Each structure stands twice: as C-alpha cells, then as structure tokens.
Amino acid sequence: MKRPIEFESARRVTPSPQRTQITLNVNGSEKRLNVAPWTTLLDLLREHLDLTGTKKGCDHGQCGACTVLVDGKRINSCMTLAIMKDGSNVTTIEGLAHNGTLHPLQQAFIDCDAFQCGYCTPGQICSALGLIREGHAETPDEIRELMSGNICRCGAYPNILAAIQQTIKTTKGV
Amino acid sequence: MNSFSYVRVRDVSSAVNEAAMDTAAKFIAGGTNLIDLMKEDVARPDRLVDINRIPLNRIEQTSDGGLRLGALVTNSDTAYNEQVEKRYPLLSRAILSGASAQLRNMATNGGNLMQRTRCYYFYDTATPCNKREPGTGCSAIDGFNRMHAVLGTSEQCIAVFPSDMCVALAALEAIVRVTGKNGDRNIPFADFHRLPGDTPQIDTNLQPDEIITSIDLPPKGFADHHAYLKVRDRHSYAFALVSVAAALEMDGNKIKEARLALGGVAHKPWRNREAEALLKGRTVTPDNFQAVAEVIMHDAKGFGDNTFKIDLAKRAIVRALKHAAQMEARS
Known part of the structure; x- marks a missing residue:
C-alpha cells in the first residue's frame, strides 16, 4: 500500500508558545494562570498547581481517572483545554474534605473498601459526586450505567457501587 | 499536539x-x-x-410546534430536557446510550454531528487512510474491519459514522440550521452527512465557513411507539456494532407510518424509505418485519471481520420494530 511521503506538519515551523492569562477558581481559591492554548485542564491541575490527586490514566477520555467537576458538572479534564474554562469553578478531589472532615463519599469509599490500588479513586469519587448531584441514578443498574465512564483496573466495582449507594442513603444534597 | x-x-x-x-x-x-x-x-x-460562549445554548419551541435544540446545548442537557424526554424519548434514549456521563456533559449537539469516525486506521497515523491522508489507500478493506461499514461503502473507505444521537435525529427527520458567509440555510438531516465515495475525507455537506446553529425537531416525535436498540461489545460505554432507531405511528395493530434508521453500518445514519414504505398499512407480524429487514440489508457487503453485521442488523431491525410496536401493550 502507498504511504504518505511527507506530512504537512513536518514542514511547519512550530512557533513559541503564546501564553494567555486565565482565571480559575480551584477548590474555592482564585488562581491567575498563564497557559499555552494546548495545556489541558488536567495538566494545568497537576503540573502548574501541584494538585496531583487528579490522575492521568489514558489521556483520551476513556478511563475517567481525570474526572473533576467544572461549574458543578463532572467532566474529563484530559479532554478539556484549560483556556476554554477561563472564569470557571473547578472542584478536584483535594477540595472535597471540609475542615479536616472527609466528604461523605470519601468516608464511604473507606467504609466499603471501594478501592485497591487507589489510582482511579479520585476520579471515581468526583464522578460519583457528579452522579449524585445529577439525580438520575437510584437503582444499582442505573448507578452502574452512569458510572461506566470510570474504569477500575483492580475491579473494585461492587464496593464502589456499595459506597455510592451508602452515600445516597445517608446524605441529601451533598 | x-x-x-x-x-x-x-x-x-x-x-x-x-x-x-x-x-x-x-x-x-x-x-x-x-x-x-x-x-x-x-x-x-x-x-x-x-x-x-456563543449564546446557542437553549432548547425552545419552534413556531411550527417542534423543538429547537441549540447547537451548544450539551448532550446531557438535551437528553434530560423535560420536553425532549416527553415528546422525543427516542432521542433521549439514543443520546444516553452513547459515550459516558462525563463525555455527555461536555459534548454538544453540534459537535455530535461533526464527530469523526473511530476507525482505528484513521486514528493511527502510521497507516495509510484515505480519510486522513487522501490518496494513500484504505487499510481497513483488507485489514481488521470488525467495526466497519457494510452499506454505502466505496473502494476508498469503509469507515462508519459513530454517533447514536444522529441515528435518532435521522429517524425524526430533524433539520440542521447553519450559518455561513452566504447567510443561513436549512439542511435536512438525511443530506447532512455524506457517503464516502471518492472523497472520504469530507464527512458532511457543511461548508468550511459554515457553523451549525441549531438542530430543529419537527412536531412529530413518535413518543408512543419508538425503540432505540444498540448492539455492542460491552453493555455500556462502547460504540455500536449495529444500532436501530425505530419510530412507528400505529392505528390499532396496523402501521400508519414507519421510520427506521441504522447506526454502525455506514458512513452516515442509514435510511431506506422504500423499505419503510413497505410497512405502511401492514400489521405487526414477524414476517412483515423480516421482509423489511431483508430489503434494507439486500445490498449490504461484508469485508470479512464485519460480515456478521449483515445478519445482526436484520435481527436488530426486527427486534427494534417489535419493541416499538408493542410499547403501549407493555406500559
């Protein structure tokens, strides 16, 4: 089969990064940041703000490890450019505990032994928080379906489900 | 990047x-x-x-009694919109069967129409692909093609269009409203996406200077008799191998109008109006549904790994029609 000899990108000279100032409210504190347009929200959180709780798994929006809440909604931070979210409120796993008390979901994950290696856990918890706020899941099947964007390679799914059910039962309007 | x-x-x-x-x-x-x-x-x-930040983020009634879905409303907000759930449940079902909750919170209605194929050769820049680099060849035709098209293919490309939402929009005969340098125009949904032909690099008939502003749903929503059946390798968060949007208007046990759109089988949501017309005035019987499935898949062509899709699609059509027809009885 014929192969392309030369790609257009190979001929293009890469200009130096243009940085733009943006403002984000991250976990309740306002941050002014200079970002290149191609910096993802995930890389911004981890590399610029040292908020390494949010994890990079696949970096393609398939595993959910990078899940954070932007303006209250759960999204994949790896598939979002930071510059697009200028002026938004971002909540990461670091922003859930309050005055040294774990968020009910964090406590439920511990109570229910809802993780093994823990790598997917920040994304699972942020996703579960989004799920509870959305209010579309009540039954175990509905929770499973609406948590399908978060992969757990250790297979802790039954306990993750239990932790979410516990939180739905014991809290209202988390 | x-x-x-x-x-x-x-x-x-x-x-x-x-x-x-x-x-x-x-x-x-x-x-x-x-x-x-x-x-x-x-x-x-x-x-x-x-x-x-363009204000195209509203869902509102149109003067003809239909519903206008702003191009920038997210897939989640569309699927869970009260009017969409009530009047166009087929669309809600289709949207919620695609992607994950996080992706649906991000993805917009206009973007759903503009998404590209998930053909693995299109994604792999080390392999030839006519859609990515025109003239280099199609790696899928003689390669791994389990997910690929069986209808409307060309010698240049056998990629499938991956959307679920658009399969429902095809069945509902939505109108895509666009604005460009030369003003506004309305594109019937069936004319929005293209078959690959000799130019597989061009997915849609949207011009380079045009932007989608809304997707307009006609008043008829087929809320009483509809089904979205999606067959895939995993129960959730996977692209369709075959999907079927079925929408029926019934008069007792007789079919007044039938719409069928297929996903996962072609470069665009697949409609066959001649086949749909065969159902008009017919009663709900497995034989009538099977006959329509045979007509729709008559010209289908498999490429090896994906040949199973032809029979799978026929069975999915029959089952989706059955579900749609029996909705009232079940509720």
Whole structure:
C-alpha cells in the first residue's frame, strides 16, 4: 500500500508558545494562570498547581481517572483545554474534605473498601459526586450505567457501587 | 499536539468570519473528539476558534410546534430536557446510550454531528487512510474491519459514522440550521452527512465557513411507539456494532407510518424509505418485519471481520420494530 511521503506538519515551523492569562477558581481559591492554548485542564491541575490527586490514566477520555467537576458538572479534564474554562469553578478531589472532615463519599469509599490500588479513586469519587448531584441514578443498574465512564483496573466495582449507594442513603444534597 | 493559536468568539458572525479567513482553523465546543484527534496528530488545526460562549445554548419551541435544540446545548442537557424526554424519548434514549456521563456533559449537539469516525486506521497515523491522508489507500478493506461499514461503502473507505444521537435525529427527520458567509440555510438531516465515495475525507455537506446553529425537531416525535436498540461489545460505554432507531405511528395493530434508521453500518445514519414504505398499512407480524429487514440489508457487503453485521442488523431491525410496536401493550 502507498504511504504518505511527507506530512504537512513536518514542514511547519512550530512557533513559541503564546501564553494567555486565565482565571480559575480551584477548590474555592482564585488562581491567575498563564497557559499555552494546548495545556489541558488536567495538566494545568497537576503540573502548574501541584494538585496531583487528579490522575492521568489514558489521556483520551476513556478511563475517567481525570474526572473533576467544572461549574458543578463532572467532566474529563484530559479532554478539556484549560483556556476554554477561563472564569470557571473547578472542584478536584483535594477540595472535597471540609475542615479536616472527609466528604461523605470519601468516608464511604473507606467504609466499603471501594478501592485497591487507589489510582482511579479520585476520579471515581468526583464522578460519583457528579452522579449524585445529577439525580438520575437510584437503582444499582442505573448507578452502574452512569458510572461506566470510570474504569477500575483492580475491579473494585461492587464496593464502589456499595459506597455510592451508602452515600445516597445517608446524605441529601451533598 | 501541534502548535496552534486560540481565539474566543461570542457571536455567530465572528465565528463565520474566523472560519472564512483561515481554512485551517477549527471550531472547538466540547472538544471531546477534536482534542483527542489533536493528541493523536490526526487533526492539526493551526487555529482553534472557541465557540462555547456563543449564546446557542437553549432548547425552545419552534413556531411550527417542534423543538429547537441549540447547537451548544450539551448532550446531557438535551437528553434530560423535560420536553425532549416527553415528546422525543427516542432521542433521549439514543443520546444516553452513547459515550459516558462525563463525555455527555461536555459534548454538544453540534459537535455530535461533526464527530469523526473511530476507525482505528484513521486514528493511527502510521497507516495509510484515505480519510486522513487522501490518496494513500484504505487499510481497513483488507485489514481488521470488525467495526466497519457494510452499506454505502466505496473502494476508498469503509469507515462508519459513530454517533447514536444522529441515528435518532435521522429517524425524526430533524433539520440542521447553519450559518455561513452566504447567510443561513436549512439542511435536512438525511443530506447532512455524506457517503464516502471518492472523497472520504469530507464527512458532511457543511461548508468550511459554515457553523451549525441549531438542530430543529419537527412536531412529530413518535413518543408512543419508538425503540432505540444498540448492539455492542460491552453493555455500556462502547460504540455500536449495529444500532436501530425505530419510530412507528400505529392505528390499532396496523402501521400508519414507519421510520427506521441504522447506526454502525455506514458512513452516515442509514435510511431506506422504500423499505419503510413497505410497512405502511401492514400489521405487526414477524414476517412483515423480516421482509423489511431483508430489503434494507439486500445490498449490504461484508469485508470479512464485519460480515456478521449483515445478519445482526436484520435481527436488530426486527427486534427494534417489535419493541416499538408493542410499547403501549407493555406500559
């Protein structure tokens, strides 16, 4: 089969990064940041703000490890450019505990032994928080379906489900 | 990712101007597909035009009694919208069967129409692909083609269009409203996406300077008799091998009108109006449904790994029609 000899990108000279100032409210504190347009929200959180709780798994929006809440909604931070979210409120796993008390979901994950290696856990918890706020899941099947964007390679799914059910039962309007 | 510049626009005319000035620019909304393609070096825009702040984020009634879905409303907000759930449940079902909750919170209605194929050769810049690099060849025809098309293929491309939402929109005969340098125009849903032919690099009939402003649903929503059946390798969060949107208007046990759209089998949501017309006035019997399935899949062509889709699609059509017809009895 014929192969392309030369790609257009190979001929293009890469200009130096243009940085733009943006403002984000991250976990309740306002941050002014200079970002290149191609910096993802995930890389911004981890590399610029040292908020390494949010994890990079696949970096393609398939595993959910990078899940954070932007303006209250759960999204994949790896598939979002930071510059697009200028002026938004971002909540990461670091922003859930309050005055040294774990968020009910964090406590439920511990109570229910809802993780093994823990790598997917920040994304699972942020996703579960989004799920509870959305209010579309009540039954175990509905929770499973609406948590399908978060992969757990250790297979802790039954306990993750239990932790979410516990939180739905014991809290209202988390 | 290649280097690019970024501009934020706040109205449709600025977006159109940006696109008309620079043909290598791309609009970005949810970004769930474009950013992925940029990370893979499949898309290399030199400028991103961020359209997220254009006020196209409403769902509202149209004067003819239909519903206008703003191009920038997210897939989640559309699927869970009260009017959509009540009057167009087929659309809600289709949207909620695609992607994950996070992606649906990001992805927009306009972006759903503009997403590219998930053909693995299209994504793999080390392999030839006529859609990515025209003239290099199609790696899928003689390669791994389990997910690929069986209808409307060409010698240049056998990619499938991956959307679920668009399968329902095809069945509902939505209208895509667009604005470009030459003004506004309405594109019937069936004419929005293209078959690959000799130009598989062009997915849609949207012009480079045009932007989608809304997707308009006609008044008829088929809420009483509809089904969206999606067959896939995993129960959730997977693209369709075959999907069927069935919408029926019934008069007792007789079919007054039937609409069928197929996903996962072609380069666009697949309709066959001649086949649909065969159901008019017919009663709900397995034989009548089977006959329609045979007509729709008559010209289907498999490429080896994906040949199973032909029989799978026939069975999915029969089952979706059965579900749609029996809805009232079940409720």
